[in-house]
Amino acid sequence: MKKVNLLRLMPLLLASILIAVTVLMWPGVDSEVGLLAWVNITVMLVLILLLLRYGVRLLRDRNQEPKPGSKLRARLVIGLVGLLLVPAMVIQLVASQMVDRGMDVWFDVRVDTLLDRALSLAQGFYERLDKDMKRSLLGYISDGVLIAAVGGNMEYRATGSYLSEIREREGWLKVELFDLNERQLGGVQSGGLSSLQVEPLSSTAKLSMQLGRVATELKANVDGEVAIGYAPLVGPTAVVGLLRVEMQLPEGVIQNARSVETDFRNYRHLEHNRQAISQTFTHVMLFVTLCVLLIAGLVALLFARRLTSPIGNLADALRRVTEGDLDVEIRDAPDDELGSLVRSFNKMTSRLRHHAVAIDQGQQALTKALDSSRERQFVLESLLANLHTGVLLVDGKGRVRLLNQAVVDILHLPDNWQPSIDLLQASQGNLQDIADFYSELKHQQEEHLQREFDISLSEGKQAHVLARGARLDASSSDFSGYLLVIDDISDVTEAQRNKAWAEVAQRLAHEIKNPLTPIKLSAERLQRRFRAQVDDPRVFDVCTQAIIAQVERLQRLIADFSTLARMPQPKIRHVVVNLLLHEMSDLFCSYRRIEVRFCDENWQCQCDPDQVRQVLINLMDNALAETNELIPIRLYTTFSDKWIEWHVEDDGEGMSDEVSARLFEAYYSTKATGSGLGLAIAKRIAEDHQGDLLLLSSAMPTHFCLRLPRLVEECRGVSA
Amino acid sequence: MVCAADKATVLRIHIAKEVVHCSVELPEIDKNDIATNLKDGVEISAIWHLGVVKVRDYWLNDQLADITVSRRVKPDLLSRSWQLIEDASGISRRVYSLDQAIYFLSHLQQFAVVDRSLLAPLTLYRMHVAVVIHHGAIKERWLPDFWHSPLMSQQQDFKLP
Numbered sequence: 001m002k003k004v005n006l007l008r009l010m011p012l013l014l015a016s017i018l019i020a021v022t023v024l025m026w027p028g029v030d031s032e033v034g035l036l037a038w039v040n041i042t043v044m045l046v047l048i049l050l051l052l053r054y055g056v057r058l059l060r061d062r063n064q065e066p067k068p069g070s071k072l073r074a075r076l077v078i079g080l081v082g083l084l085l086v087p088a089m090v091i092q093l094v095a096s097q098m099v100d101r102g103m104d105v106w107f108d109v110r111v112d113t114l115l116d117r118a119l120s121l122a123q124g125f126y127e128r129l130d131k132d133m134k135r136s137l138l139g140y141i142s143d144g145v146l147i148a149a150v151g152g153n154m155e156y157r158a159t160g161s162y163l164s165e166i167r168e169r170e171g172w173l174k175v176e177l178f179d180l181n182e183r184q185l186g187g188v189q190s191g192g193l194s195s196l197q198v199e200p201l202s203s204t205a206k207l208s209m210q211l212g213r214v215a216t217e218l219k220a221n222v223d224g225e226v227a228i229g230y231a232p233l234v235g236p237t238a239v240v241g242l243l244r245v246e247m248q249l250p251e252g253v254i255q256n257a258r259s260v261e262t263d264f265r266n267y268r269h270l271e272h273n274r275q276a277i278s279q280t281f282t283h284v285m286l287f288v289t290l291c292v293l294l295i296a297g298l299v300a301l302l303f304a305r306r307l308t309s310p311i312g313n314l315a316d317a318l319r320r321v322t323e324g325d326l327d328v329e330i331r332d333a334p335d336d337e338l339g340s341l342v343r344s345f346n347k348m349t350s351r352l353r354h355h356a357v358a359i360d361q362g363q364q365a366l367t368k369a370l371d372s373s374r375e376r377q378f379v380l381e382s383l384l385a386n387l388h389t390g391v392l393l394v395d396g397k398g399r400v401r402l403l404n405q406a407v408v409d410i411l412h413l414p415d416n417w418q419p420s421i422d423l424l425q426a427s428q429g430n431l432q433d434i435a436d437f438y439s440e441l442k443h444q445q446e447e448h449l450q451r452e453f454d455i456s457l458s459e460g461k462q463a464h465v466l467a468r469g470a471r472l473d474a475s476s477s478d479f480s481g482y483l484l485v486i487d488d489i490s491d492v493t494e495a496q497r498n499k500a501w502a503e504v505a506q507r508l509a510h511e512i513k514n515p516l517t518p519i520k521l522s523a524e525r526l527q528r529r530f531r532a533q534v535d536d537p538r539v540f541d542v543c544t545q546a547i548i549a550q551v552e553r554l555q556r557l558i559a560d561f562s563t564l565a566r567m568p569q570p571k572i573r574h575v576v577v578n579l580l581l582h583e584m585s586d587l588f589c590s591y592r593r594i595e596v597r598f599c600d601e602n603w604q605c606q607c608d609p610d611q612v613r614q615v616l617i618n619l620m621d622n623a624l625a626e627t628n629e630l631i632p633i634r635l636y637t638t639f640s641d642k643w644i645e646w647h648v649e650d651d652g653e654g655m656s657d658e659v660s661a662r663l664f665e666a667y668y669s670t671k672a673t674g675s676g677l678g679l680a681i682a683k684r685i686a687e688d689h690q691g692d693l694l695l696l697s698s699a700m701p702t703h704f705c706l707r708l709p710r711l712v713e714e715c716r717g718v719s720a
Numbered sequence: 721m722v723c724a725a726d727k728a729t730v731l732r733i734h735i736a737k738e739v740v741h742c743s744v745e746l747p748e749i750d751k752n753d754i755a756t757n758l759k760d761g762v763e764i765s766a767i768w769h770l771g772v773v774k775v776r777d778y779w780l781n782d783q784l785a786d787i788t789v790s791r792r793v794k795p796d797l798l799s800r801s802w803q804l805i806e807d808a809s810g811i812s813r814r815v816y817s818l819d820q821a822i823y824f825l826s827h828l829q830q831f832a833v834v835d836r837s838l839l840a841p842l843t844l845y846r847m848h849v850a851v852v853i854h855h856g857a858i859k860e861r862w863l864p865d866f867w868h869s870p871l872m873s874q875q876q877d878f879k880l881p
Contacts, residue, residue, distance in 0.1 A: 119797060119798075122797075122798050123797065123798055123800065125798075126798045126799055130799075203813070204814075217814065218796070218798075218799050218801075257798055258798070261761065261796075261798050264760075264761055264797060265760070265761030265762065265795070265797065268757075268761055268762060269760070269761070269762050269855075269856055271760075272760065272762060273855075
């Protein structure tokens, strides 16, 4: 499994951290932070989504080659953001601690107690005013003058004077008298009435009348705050009226008291919102941090993109160059060190392009030359392979560089004869003549050398070869060595020898044959005419008979010479094989040890039956002559699509290898009276029929095979 | 006429001769918290949102009435009294009992919601009410107060006979 780079996991790690922060900062149901918290949450969720998307994409593409410059860009962004993130988080933590400490100081118990006492003082002031006013009002509940005034028993002026007297005595601002119908009966005010319109009674006043209790209330007006007191006027049986008084509260004290109240209220309000204030501060700091991070991230991204863009272009261009695209050119190059690098890269690719074109052209020329060379080599190899002349190419160090199949066939070279074999070491034994020829060619002054020699081949065969050598000089080519050309001229030599022998035989036959007949006739005449006159007829008979016998032998010899010299062309015709076998059976019927196996009556072949009969008779005669009377002799035929084979075999002791090697040579015979031409003539007959006479086994059994083609005409056509 | 309602219901609909009233109370209100705030001089406001819609099966409900009632209790710490203020009408009253102040905030009695002439007989209507409690003075906002979840929200269907 491929190891996942930590850098690829960084977005997911950051997303995890942000998710944890988001969960921690998620506003509660009764949270008071409001909009800012949700803005922070939204920003963090957007960041989480972006990071998750980026992280998942990085993980999905982990097996792919990253885009050029992307790693450097990611490192730069992470580095720059990290540089800001760490101090921002530290600042946020420190600030949060400071705010918490500050809150503890702000909402200290001493401040709380102080404010409580200040408020108690202010409340005490109001209570005292209230009590004083109520105590004063209680003195007027049963005031007879006032009750009389309410009852209509008093003049308005007198009522006013009495009310003024009360106002001045009590120090009130305003004193008014109402009857049960809430009708004002009189009223006085310090500095004169401010308004002719009577202010209607409040609910407190009505309640005071209904309940018959003194009541007070506070009222704020443009001049400040006033305390209003209500005193019901109680007659003998029930409430008959209401005295309403107003007292101007001292402005400075009231202001202070209200200020204390406001401060206390604000303080309590802040204290109630203490947690919300702390959360608001945290969210403000978080918002600032997120803004800083976002801005830093964007700036880092832009900066990294600006920085890594040329690097990415360079890497991409290098990749394309590596893939073989040399037409790459980076166009946008900044005016700095990277720009210099880009320009150098463009120059390098331009040079590479030129070199590649030159190499391509050279390669094409080389390919063309190589094709031409291969064509020549192919022609040469085909020529050498189809050549019947053996070719050996030896380098200056004596190692075989090239040899064709013909030289292998001619010299019967073993399998270890391969190119790079050392010629002198390999040419030991029967190939010593080749080594000698190479040594002579190597050490002589002349450029060319030609020799003929016999080489003993395997299976007792011999080949007469013509070797020609030439020295290859390095001045004309890069190769120096020797070229050996070897021809098997055994057939040519034999043909030349046969031709020479035929001419000799023809001359001998011509020169010897003519006197032999008169010699023989003369010997016979002497025998007839002078036998009776000689003293010793027996000696005479022996002598004349010897002359006649030798002359006859010479005549047969001359006849064989003639036959060899002027062998007639075979007269080909269709022959039934079985017919020839019957003739041979009839001819040798007196020999019981001869077994003739007849074949199918339908077997036919094309041959000259006289010549074939001559060959068979020769082979049978040889078998009879070389074996004793108890050894069986077999004559039979085999038949195939192409050949008809006549087999003669006996179970005699056979012949030695030396004899079998020279068996078909002319004038070679193991018989005292033989001419040595029988088998030579037989072999020539077989070859004239496009066939062959083979010695398949030299002993036990001694096995000769006359192989003739079934269709001589076709063979002639092929040979032609 | 009073619409049938179970014991848990805090919304009661009264269909009078001319108008449809409703009575609502806030059983879930934290009286101690309210009292503490008021004693500390913190102003408490109860914003009642009332509405009546005509129920439609395959379309948005047709809104017939949408009323916002703001009730405020302003403490006077010096005189130990509570100023009960109804902002819509401007009527205010001073009380010296904290329970009265809390009752003023937590109850809406016989409040006229919609004129009966706007409603058709035997048609299904739905009245809904939601209450938001504010601590402190309510300031003018340029955004609606989305993130203050209502303390109570309830609705009830009714039909005119």
